[in-house]
Amino acid sequence: MATIYDVARLAKVSAKTVSRVLNGDAPVGRETREAVEAAMAQLGYVPSNAARMMRSQKSGLVGLITGAISLPSEALQPQGLPDLFIVQGIQRAMAASGMTMMIADTGGRLDRVPHLIQTFLRHRVEGLIYVAEFHQKVELPRVPATTPLVLANCFDAIGTPAVLPDDARGQRDLVSRLIEAGHRRIAYLTLPLHMVATTLRTAGYAAALAQAGLPYDPALVDCADYEGREDETQILWDIIDRLLRLPDPPTVLCCGNDKMALRVYGILRSRGVKVPDEISVAGYDNYRVIAETLFPPLTTVDLSYTAIGVRAAQRLLAMISEPAAAQSQEDCDPMLVSGPVYWRGSVTERPASKIANLKLVRED
Amino acid sequence: MATIYDVARLAKVSAKTVSRVLNGDAPVGRETREAVEAAMAQLGYVPSNAARMMRSQKSGLVGLITGAISLPSEALQPQGLPDLFIVQGIQRAMAASGMTMMIADTGGRLDRVPHLIQTFLRHRVEGLIYVAEFHQKVELPRVPATTPLVLANCFDAIGTPAVLPDDARGQRDLVSRLIEAGHRRIAYLTLPLHMVATTLRTAGYAAALAQAGLPYDPALVDCADYEGREDETQILWDIIDRLLRLPDPPTVLCCGNDKMALRVYGILRSRGVKVPDEISVAGYDNYRVIAETLFPPLTTVDLSYTAIGVRAAQRLLAMISEPAAAQSQEDCDPMLVSGPVYWRGSVTERPASKIANLKLVRED
DNA sequence: CGATGTCATGTCACCGATGTCATAGCCAAA
DNA sequence: TTTGGCTATGACATCGGTGACATGACATCG
Numbered sequence: 001m002a003t004i005y006d007v008a009r010l011a012k013v014s015a016k017t018v019s020r021v022l023n024g025d026a027p028v029g030r031e032t033r034e035a036v037e038a039a040m041a042q043l044g045y046v047p048s049n050a051a052r053m054m055r056s057q058k059s060g061l062v063g064l065i066t067g068a069i070s071l072p073s074e075a076l077q078p079q080g081l082p083d084l085f086i087v088q089g090i091q092r093a094m095a096a097s098g099m100t101m102m103i104a105d106t107g108g109r110l111d112r113v114p115h116l117i118q119t120f121l122r123h124r125v126e127g128l129i130y131v132a133e134f135h136q137k138v139e140l141p142r143v144p145a146t147t148p149l150v151l152a153n154c155f156d157a158i159g160t161p162a163v164l165p166d167d168a169r170g171q172r173d174l175v176s177r178l179i180e181a182g183h184r185r186i187a188y189l190t191l192p193l194h195m196v197a198t199t200l201r202t203a204g205y206a207a208a209l210a211q212a213g214l215p216y217d218p219a220l221v222d223c224a225d226y227e228g229r230e231d232e233t234q235i236l237w238d239i240i241d242r243l244l245r246l247p248d249p250p251t252v253l254c255c256g257n258d259k260m261a262l263r264v265y266g267i268l269r270s271r272g273v274k275v276p277d278e279i280s281v282a283g284y285d286n287y288r289v290i291a292e293t294l295f296p297p298l299t300t301v302d303l304s305y306t307a308i309g310v311r312a313a314q315r316l317l318a319m320i321s322e323p324a325a326a327q328s329q330e331d332c333d334p335m336l337v338s339g340p341v342y343w344r345g346s347v348t349e350r351p352a353s354k355i356a357n358l359k360l361v362r363e364d
Numbered sequence: 365m366a367t368i369y370d371v372a373r374l375a376k377v378s379a380k381t382v383s384r385v386l387n388g389d390a391p392v393g394r395e396t397r398e399a400v401e402a403a404m405a406q407l408g409y410v411p412s413n414a415a416r417m418m419r420s421q422k423s424g425l426v427g428l429i430t431g432a433i434s435l436p437s438e439a440l441q442p443q444g445l446p447d448l449f450i451v452q453g454i455q456r457a458m459a460a461s462g463m464t465m466m467i468a469d470t471g472g473r474l475d476r477v478p479h480l481i482q483t484f485l486r487h488r489v490e491g492l493i494y495v496a497e498f499h500q501k502v503e504l505p506r507v508p509a510t511t512p513l514v515l516a517n518c519f520d521a522i523g524t525p526a527v528l529p530d531d532a533r534g535q536r537d538l539v540s541r542l543i544e545a546g547h548r549r550i551a552y553l554t555l556p557l558h559m560v561a562t563t564l565r566t567a568g569y570a571a572a573l574a575q576a577g578l579p580y581d582p583a584l585v586d587c588a589d590y591e592g593r594e595d596e597t598q599i600l601w602d603i604i605d606r607l608l609r610l611p612d613p614p615t616v617l618c619c620g621n622d623k624m625a626l627r628v629y630g631i632l633r634s635r636g637v638k639v640p641d642e643i644s645v646a647g648y649d650n651y652r653v654i655a656e657t658l659f660p661p662l663t664t665v666d667l668s669y670t671a672i673g674v675r676a677a678q679r680l681l682a683m684i685s686e687p688a689a690a691q692s693q694e695d696c697d698p699m700l701v702s703g704p705v706y707w708r709g710s711v712t713e714r715p716a717s718k719i720a721n722l723k724l725v726r727e728d
Numbered sequence: 729c730g731a732t733g734t735c736a737t738g739t740c741a742c743c744g745a746t747g748t749c750a751t752a753g754c755c756a757a758a
Numbered sequence: 759t760t761t762g763g764c765t766a767t768g769a770c771a772t773c774g775g776t777g778a779c780a781t782g783a784c785a786t787c788g
Binding site for chain 1: 365410412413414415417418423448459464465466485488508629631660
């Protein structure tokens with residue numbers, strides 16, 4: 001591969017002049033420039049980033065570590081493949097700022113992380129992002145303080161800058177919107193209880209009810225925790241069966257995610273219950289392949305993983321460009337990202353209930 | 365960041381000796397080694413790949429270009445996000461061979477590809493992979509002959525090594541299996557006609573029928589091409605309506621992909637047609653979030669995008685390690701990857717038809 | 729008219745590793 | 759004892775760029 005010296009020789013100038021043409025950092029005569037450009041084209045010259053990097057001490061690289069890319073083939077994670085959307089967002093923001101991304105994955109094994117970080121450090125990445133496959137707490141090996149690190153979709157105990165989905169707000173917005181639409185008996189089928197998202201979203205669910213002055217009925221909340229169990233559909237079936245037999249059954253089922261909602265559609269239809277005429281269904285994630293393709297389309301909360309990725313990237317870029325930034329308190333808090341509620345055909349608007357609502361107000 | 369000289373000074377040896385400890389390429393005295401290792405640990409020394417690369421001329425990098433990562437936000441591609449699975453496969457194979465991956469995406473704009481390639485070449489990647497979002501023909505800018513290139517999920521006119529899904533075989537296997545299960549009237553709802561996959565799969569469908577001695581009935585094949593149209597569900601609805609009213613209606617609907625099957629489930633159930641009791645449904649892709657979550661679970665063909673990625677990576681690695689490999693004819697042909705049929709509850713086995721089949725044989 | 733500034737270009741050292749070659753000590757074979 | 763081979767180590771050049779500095783030719787200014 002041709003070097004800057006080859007170009008210089010061919011163009012009959014010094015290597016330094018070729019460098020100037022490349023970087024445009026000092027004036028170069030018109031004829032000289034043209035000669036150099038011709039020589040570069042003729043030789044198919046491509047400058048070496050490695051050599052450039054040695055002097056400038058800037059790599060223009062950022063490292064991305066994720067479990068997203070390669071998972072132990074049989075492990076189906078709870079939520080589909082959200083982390084890939086985060087990667088997408090990161091990539092978008094990085095490309096816009098001229099950074100090149102190196103990517104590696106844990107293959108599901110956290111013990112490989114130190115080695116991956118090591119590899120990136122050898123390449124002198126200017127920053128690192130760790131992407132988790134679902135909202136969780138993590139514990140990463142220490143990285144040199146000189147290399148900024150941002151966590152996406154996860155957080156740790158030592159206050160590493162993080163970007164997280166605002167689960168509480170998302171669920172609250174959805175439930176508030178359901179209440180607005182006239183629903184009063186709102187069932188909530190949660191994801192596994194140990195998940196961070198479950199805690200936050202349940203809080204959001206409760207907050208929305210409280211705000212509307214509606215009671216929190218434990219009979220309407222159940223964990224559809226099928227993790228690791230074979231009979232996922234059966235569990236859901238039983239829960240739905242129980243809910244439908246309540247003396248005052250729910251008019252809407254809020255599902256822990258869109259995938260669960262997909263399952264719920266099947267169950268309801270097998271039982272001859274029509275969506276949304278006889279019961280409404282809502283999801284979470286706005287996993288578009290599901291939410292938009294289902295019939296009727298699914299009302300859900302946009303989790304906006306892409307936005308999480310973009311924000312994480314921006315946060316990292318800020319840390320890279322002003323290392324001095326003494327992490328204002330704000331910077332140290334995790335940044336919360338929330339998406340809008342997507343209102344689609346799976347939920348009825350119930351004017352009837354609105355009348356009931358009005359009545360209540362009058363009685364008040 | 366500490367350099368090899370800092371380590372050498374601290375350990376009171378020459379830089380070269382530190383290098384020897386690092387690479388283990390020449391004998392080093394026990395005490396010396398320990399002193400060097402202590403110094404490295406104390407300084408948190410991480411060798412610079414850039415410097416190493418300048419001498420060795422080996423980067424240990426491969427570049428991956430895809431439209432997968434960031435898509436024009438509103439463009440929903442036909443098949444979900446298959447290309448991300450390909451990336452997953454590539455990453456898995458690359459990590460196994462010690463290569464580090466750099467990743468970039470076109471953001472849906474092919475005209476950016478030359479620039480991305482240029483960036484990778486500056487980093488002296490040892491190979492490039494281009495991943496397409498669906499099986500298609502592409503035209504990429506020339507890359508230097510010294511940098512091997514592999515196409516994944518696409519091919520070009522000039523015989524660049526490629527790895528492709530074996531669409532014809534996948535569809536044929538599925539249809540053959542349906543015939544084995546007793547189905548004789550097999551409807552096929554295709555993806556848009558201009559897609560490479562559609563042509564190949566339709567051929568596979570026809571081949572399976574021919575092999576079984578069944579007639580090809582054009583009334584059973586229709587393009588559910590909803591690309592760019594708003595009323596996707598309506599189009600499907602109309603097609604299904606027509607099929608169900610045929611004098612001799614199909615007993616199974618083969619869908620162009622799992623997403624279409626998801627839609628078909630909704631339509632059939634809205635019409636009160638039970639799956640699979642009254643009609644069977646099959647998909648394509650084995651998009652697990654859909655295929656395994658649907659109720660009943662969907663019979664489909666595994667497109668094995670991951671395997672395509674792994675093969676593409678292996679092919680590239682082979683080209684890197686033996687550049688001399690004069691691309692045997694075999695090497696120049698696109699490599700076809702096929703996955704198995706996943707037989708699930710959405711298709712009935714129909715012994716009744718088997719009897720009919722036997723009768724035919726006796727009459728023969 | 730000399731002092732100063734700007735343009736256009738070149739020289740040389742240096743970034744951080746590693747390859748080549750040299751050297752010194754030691755032990756065994758000739 | 760000499761020679762050769764092996765171990766352990768260092769000096770120095772080199773990879774391909776860029777930063778610091780120098781230089782010569784003009785133009786501008788007081």
